[in-house]
Amino acid sequence: MSSTVQGTAGEDRSDYTREESKAIRRRSLKLLWSLLRPMRGQVILVGIVVVAQTALRVLGPALLGLGIKEALPAVLERSDWGPAWLIGGAYLVTAVGGASLLAWYDILAARVTQNVLLDLRTRVFRHTQLLSLEFHESYTSGRIISRQTSDLDTIRELLNGGLTQLVNGVLYGAFTFIALMIIDWQSGLVLVVAAVPLAFLMRWFYLASQRTYRDSRVISAKVIVKFVETMTGIRAGKAFRTEPRNEDEFGDLAMDYRDVNMRSIRLFGTFEPGLMAISAFSIGIVVLWGGVRLTWGEFSVGLLLSAVLYVRNFFTPLQEVAMFLNSFQAASAALEKVSGVLEEEPTVPDPTAPVALPDARGGIRFEDVTFAYGTGRVILPAFSLDIPAGQTVALVGTTGAGKSTLAKLVSRFYDPSKGRVTLDGVDLRDLHPRDLRRAIVMVTQEAYLFSGTVADNIALGRPDATFDEIVAAAKAVGADAFIQSLPDGYHTDVNKRGGRVSAGQRQLISFARAFLADPSVLILDEATASLDIPSERAIQDALQTLLADRTAIIIAHRLSTVAIADRVLVMEHGAVIEDDTPEALIAGTGKFAQLHAAWRESLV
Known part of the structure; x- marks a missing residue:
């Protein structure tokens, strides 16, 4: 740093x-x-x-x-x-x-x-x-x-x-x-x-x-x-x-x-x-x-x-x-x-003796992780968490609770100040970068599209994918219909920052990109924030398809997205204050139950 x-x-x-x-x-x-x-x-x-x-x-x-x-x-x-x-x-x-x-x-x-x-x-x-x-x-x-x-x-x-x-x-x-x-x-x-x-x-x-x-x-x-x-x-x-x-x-x-x-x-x-x-x-x-x-x-x-x-x-x-x-x-x-x-030297350096993990199952573990951005305040103090392979976990909490920081550590955009984050028992700092990027993919709210065609953007993580595989990925997440309606279909040039498609459509393209990459761990960081309520409901099935048979971490303020999770973690000041299924937390009287009740009232 x-x-x-x-x-x-x-x-x-x-x-x-x-x-x-x-x-x-x-x-x-x-x-x-x-x-x-x-x-x-x-x-x-x-x-x-x-x-x-x-x-x-x-x-x-x-x-x-x-x-x-x-x-x-x-x-x-x-x-x-x-x-x-x-x-x-x-x-x-x-x-x-x-x-x-x-x-x-x-x-x-x-x-x-x-x-x-x-x-x-x-x-x-x-x-x-x-x-x-x-x-x-x-x-x-x-x-x-x-x-x-x-x-x-x-x-x-x-x-x-x-x-x-x-x-x-x-x-x-x-x-x-x-x-x-x-x-x-x-x-x-x-x-x-x-x-x-x-x-x-x-x-x-x-x-x-x-x-x-x-x-x-x-x-x-x-x-x-x-x-x-x-x-x-x-x-x-x-x-x-x-x-x-x-x-x-x-x-x-x-x-x-x-x-x-x-x-x-x-x-x-x-x-x-x-x-x-x-x-x-x-x-x-x-x-x-x-x-x-x-x-x-x-x-x-x-x-x-x-x-x-x-x-x-x-x-x-x-x-x-x-x-x-x-x-x-x-x-x-x-x-x-x-x-x-x-x-300048990378603050997240590649390992000198990388460990190969070609077929990751997706088990994530935080072991006494402490993290702060530079010399700033500590965001995660002695944080421990176990996410079994194949589980979908939703992170909720107020702004600044540490949700996005946790996601960045799992993606190894940053390294912990103390402790370690592991994938299937391998410290991310020791994992081969190729296997790390293949195993863990993050979809963010920005859903950045590069200059080129829609097909090029979907194949970003797998440039060797066939056209049929690209179309299949788009269909799986419900993006095929709007792509076909574009002037040149999958060959439409999206221009810089996806100027020819709406924010919601860019998000669907990013879902198709993630589906085609087929990671073991998928992180959705406010990935549905740019969608309106009808659009979000329309892609719930797409999300179920996207998250199936893989470890998933969902960061969302919209509690409708959280409903598809197996487990909800409520975070506050870098610590987990509630951890259970969505149904159990809604039935309780804790923080999540209060948030859910307020969300229901806002819909009415």
Whole structure:
């Protein structure tokens, strides 16, 4: 539980301590290295190509200077075009070769980038699916969407263009400085002196932009979360006329997002003029000192041209480095968020030595189970219960009594804090996940339908089921008639969230899905809550068919559903206060008898 709470809470923070920042950077770099490691060969090839391409680019100014110094006098004084053709040809080769290598580099870098993104996108999807229900109940869907969309797009921008800018900038700057020192070390010293204010400027920009881009990723995620939640709950929003309030709240978030982006633009707006000032000052010193040496006869026009070009070229790629820092800060913040999700560990882990139970009978037992959600109050204190195989048990009680918690423990969506829950004597924590999911199925009130056909949704738990088996399952629970009346029958596309069918019809489809899965233990968590009274009565026979020859746990506030149970458990504050057949409890004077009497009066 602790890792989940820390991870999800950290998503909305930007005020990390120094130690937290270091740990996050290590985590992010570890993730990046794990993505690049399988492509080491391709990365090395990219490095070789970019070094060769940069070296060819750096030769240009030296060849121009050599042409002015050697080839031009040869043509003017001796009409000798040989040196000119030689140097011109060399210049053409460097230009064409550099352009060809750059094109190859772009293709290689794009291939590496797309492979990294494919791996990362797949990892995020696979990992978030494997995380326990506890994570998804505390981590909003909008934030998960932000990890898969805007964050990965930011990382893509870094890998696509940012690394190119960095590698070209650093290598080109280094090669340029070396070439300048070779042709004129005095001009090179000007760059050494200029490096002092340049280092302070780069350091300031890096640190100032780091926090800005963290804020940007946090606010970006909030914008996406607000949009997703508003669109997902559009029916409730229209019912309660929340459009103006939603617009105001989204407008505030969008304004914050604009402001943080403006901060990053202002940072770059300060950095770029500062870089241009240092560059202009350095070029001015080189030209001035070169001119003085020209008058002394210690320097040539060709060398001065080469020196000026090299000094100018040294500062030009630094703008690319600054752009990389821009992309790097944004991508680092995004990588922090993505690596945070990937670092989350399931709070309900798979067993290390799973126990197979291919033919479960369905006996459920709670043995001194204590359970609390995280550090909250204890929901089930030292709870014990035995449900024999094949028995139908109804759980009733007030909201918060622990009924749904009990169902989640049986489904192993959560593990007990203490004690154990067993299926046919096997601790659910030791049971093979395949056998667990085959043996225990829960039908909830939501009755979620995925995009696809009605038949696809019924076959969710058994994708290999034949069409005849799907139809037989629908008939068994009384869903066949309405399905046949749909435009394309079983091949009707239900659209997202089952938009073409009513809530009651979705529930019948979920019953057919459960019937086809044929579990040993079936849990109905308010599964008839979305049905009206006539519809509920109409599917009583379907429920009898659905629950026959299997262990069943029914959670319901409607006592008409409870009537089909073999045994009723009345829960209060995480404990069973009444346990008997429906008839015996109705004939008594306890809590269930009072609830039943009130229900009967409500019908009248």
